[in-house]
Amino acid sequence: MLTPTTIGVAHRKLPCGTTVTFSYGARSVTATVIDRGPFHKGFAWDLTKKAAKRVGFLAVGAGPITATVTPP
16 A cells, blocks of 8 residues: 555566665665556656655656666
């Protein structure tokens, strides 16, 4: 269940449960793939609000972010 405190991400091809670490500037957050998406053209990731806030990305809304997928 998605709640305001869920730290997660949506991705079109990665299976649910995959761990991904995102970096933006000097901050980073580790999130789990919890859904398929995003469904907006040109976007590779869709972070939950809590994950975006943790990485310091929420105020920007959209832009370049570094993602490192942890192999299973």
